[in-house]
Amino acid sequence: MTSEPPPSGTSPAPAGQVPDAPLRVSTLELFFDLVFAFTLTQLSALLDGSGFSATSIVQVLLVFGVLWWMYGGYAWLTNTRTPDRTPERLLLLLGMAGFLVVGLAIRNGFGDSRSGASGIYLGLGYLIVVCVHGGLYYRVNRNIIRIVPINLSSALLVLVAGLTSGLAAYLLWTAALAIQVVSPLVVRVGGRFEIAPAHFAERHGALVIVALGESVASVGIGAAEHPLDMQIVLAAVLGLGVSAALWWIYFGGADDELAAAAMTRAPRARRPGLALSAYFYPHIPILLGVVGLAAGVKLSIGHAAQPRPAAQALAIGGGVALFLAGQAAFRRVLQLGPVWPRLVTALFALATAALGTAVAIEAQLIVLLAGLAAMLAAERLRGTSAVSAVPERPPAAPNSPQ
DSSP, X not given: OOOOOOOTTBOOOOTTOOTTOOOOOOHHHHHHHHHHHHHHHHHHHHHHHHTSOHHHHXXXXXXXXXXXXXXXXXXXXXXXXXXXXXXXXXXXXXXXXXHXXXXXXXXXXXXXXXXXXXXXXXXXXXXHHHHXXXXXXXXXXXXXXXXXXXXXXXXXXXXXXXXXXXXXXXXXXXXXXXXXXXXXXXXXXXXXXXXXXXXHHHHHHHHHHHHHHHHHHHHHHHHTTSOOOHHXXXXXXXXXXXXXXXXXXXXXXXXXXXXXXXXXXXXXXXXHHHIIIIIITTHHHHHHHHHHHHHHHHHHTTOTTOOOOHHHHHHHHHHHHHHHHHHHHHHHHHTOSOOHHHHHHHHHHHHTHHHHHHTOHHHHHHHHHHHHHHHHHHHHHHTOSGGGOOOSSOOOOTTOOO
């Protein structure tokens, strides 16, 4: 237990709450994550609805980047203090409503003749998300006032983008995301914000589980639109198998528990930087990989044992590759063990797209699942899993603001 003083500008811990105590993720936070995961399923629907066009890919990257920034903001908020008071719970529910509105507007958020107001609703929903976050965070840490202008500027750009269309909308979205990307270089987080490691690790792990579950559910919903046959059953079960393998990769070697331990050993002033470099950035490809995998599998439903367009096969192979690359970065930053098996398997996952294009998606999924299982077995046999690689010293936060 460290005796370092809390960051300046923070409120004292609530009565009975010991600093550095291993807080647990509340059920309200899990509820929040379910609503946020809805936005991920809508991003997946945006991809499969357009057949993986370049336009839809750009839209997904822009929207996800902006939304992920604010999800991270709420994760830091509830990590600072559990929302156990009625006003805080009601405001957090309002923030959830903002994310829900954003999710409902995503598919037509860049302009659509059927729903020209979607972009405006998306911008208003996001503005609610930002305002609620700033108000709640100020109650527990006044240092958030350094971040609020950045978040508000980004939200206003998204709102204005909803009033425009075409290239102007894309430029405004790009500017909104760019403001967030550079903000950690402008605002130093070390010494101003506090991170409770056990809660932080559990919260992000819970989101990964929810995202994987939602992706399987979206595939199942898509399959329900077709008459049930063996091809649909096979594709859905294989998709579940690949998702289960991704779960095993993230949780099976206890990486989440070792990560919490690594952050706990780090000095308190260094933890916010680690939160960015180990969780915020690596989980971008992890979650985008889940989105891509779900969209690719969903589009394969109803097309019995036949080659599919390259974009769909790449979505499946590339989605798994992104997940593995993000997980490798996560392990590398926190020094949880070797990363080369994950990176080699990521390249293998990309290569399986050739099977989906030349043979069938089912063949690609079978080979992909076999490759993931082989990687997990090899790590276990060679002792390269995270369990056998507990770091002796607290990791540094490479190139992260402090």
